[in-house]
Amino acid sequence: MITTFEPAEPVAAPAFTPERTQSILEHASRAVGLDHAGAQLLRHHTNAVYRLVSAPVVVKIDRPCQGRSPVDVVALVRWLQARQVPVVGLAPVRQPMEIGGSAITFWRYLPQFREITAPDLAAPLSMLHSLRTRPPQWLPARHLAGTFTRIAQSIAASRILTSEDRALLRAERARLAARAAEISFVLPPGLIHGDAHHRNMLWDQATGRGVLCDWESAAYGHPEWDLVTLEVHCRRFAHPAAEYEKFCHAYGFDIRTWPGYSWLRDLRELRMITTNAYKSAPDTPCAREVLRRIAALRAGIPSRWNIL
Template identity: 35%
Template sequence: MTTTSAAGALTRERLNGLLESVCDRAGLSSRDAELVKFTNNAVFRLRQASVVVRVAGSTAARTRVPTVVRVARWLARHDFPAVRLLSGVEQPLHVDGHVITLWEYLPEIGPRPDGRDLGALLRRLHALTDPPPDLLQWRPMAEVRQRLAEPEDLSADDHAFLLYECDEVEGRLADLRYVLKPGVIHGDAFLGNVIAGPHGPALCDFDGTTIGPREWDLAPVAVGSLRMDYPEDDHGPLSKEYGFDVTRWEGFPVLRRLRELKLVTSVLPILRSNPAIRPQWEHRMRSFRAGDLNVRWQTYG
């Protein structure tokens, strides 16, 4: 099964063209730009301007950009430690069917953030009581199903399995009884979305920010400690700092399966466009299908 988005596959050549168009519109230079990430979004660093350019890489990512912009502005009003949108430029930008945001570059010159740092950031985020207007309710399966609607080079058998898994996880989620008070959640709270800024750890990546169960914000690091081959375990410090160990809650196995489903499907729209990630994706998919909870995964790079 092969499907591409209406905006076209994000090949490196297409990305370079988009970057030049964006920079021309914003009065910036794309010379010496560095592609620092290319998974569900493509992220460039403009070395000459201290700016980060973020290109939404799928329909699911594009539909979330207006929320990302609202959340970033909301956090800035609260002086919350997070990345900031580039001022003086229309946000978001629309170029050739793609949706793009520009951010102030935050140099990673501080000490490596750990679980304790993320726990403190989440406590502070969860304490905010005036969410941005029109912030959506948490519906995690909608994002996964959008990704499954536009995969690249996914076999019919794998596609059918993942759709079935969506139904299974969705049914189990409906039966959960959460114990923490719901509210604003980051939605993808793992250490990869914490920057070691010069003034301390700062959050980034607000694609998944919604109103939902706080348990979900505590699940990514817990799952990472069990599934990923990270050199350090950040779950213990996070749960101690936050004051709640999600792995001891009876609903955690369901959130673990959901998190792993998202980690498997996150790159489906670019499996052909970015072939370097395919070996790791196949490794994840094999163990996920087999229900093997002991196999360790690596980052997509």
């Protein structure tokens, strides 16, 4: 049975701006002997990602969290590398570090010459899901219960939601929670990526294969979560349907044929909507996209999403 929890109180949205992360980048780079001058901002939403021009290094700055992050990403990646799971390599500097509540990690820069497609993820995810030994560290082990909790926290803490939006999202959470005990998973539980999709993989030109990245959501859980995450991304972000079919063939399982698919699909989409509602500042393109998704949910209309 999956037990779900409401947060005791809303979680305050931390300040996470390019001005703040630029300052963190400067201090972190100096601490490991790297030059941050001219660094290129690649992404600033879930986290901040900078590419250094002085070295083939990417610096990743996570959003501030209350307390220590549940995943020691550096230790996990080193453990996965020892087991031949294809992952983006760490830069050879002392890490991780923490500045102002943000975890900072340094990664090998991989220039990209081709787009990642769904079939590229099949072999790495299959290797990950087939691991039967646990890393020598604690990882979240109650993944679905944690998902319901995080959804509730994000709804409470969002700065862009109206009272009607909150009511709708809470009702959808309650609907899904009421059915949680009925869901029977069929794949062996184990280590999951937690956020497996195209943008969390890069192409490694030297090895001629895709390598997984962004391990902050790693957990012990049901592989079905990773599979439905990719399915949602393929469908909602208009990737060619044939690519997902090829992924299913290569991986050896089509999540859409599993009886619990529609429930897990709706839960995954709700998590994506509410997480982005929490992370988005008012009156921004990200906020407008989240509100558009909520409007489609309210109307019961299938819609394409724009990537955030």
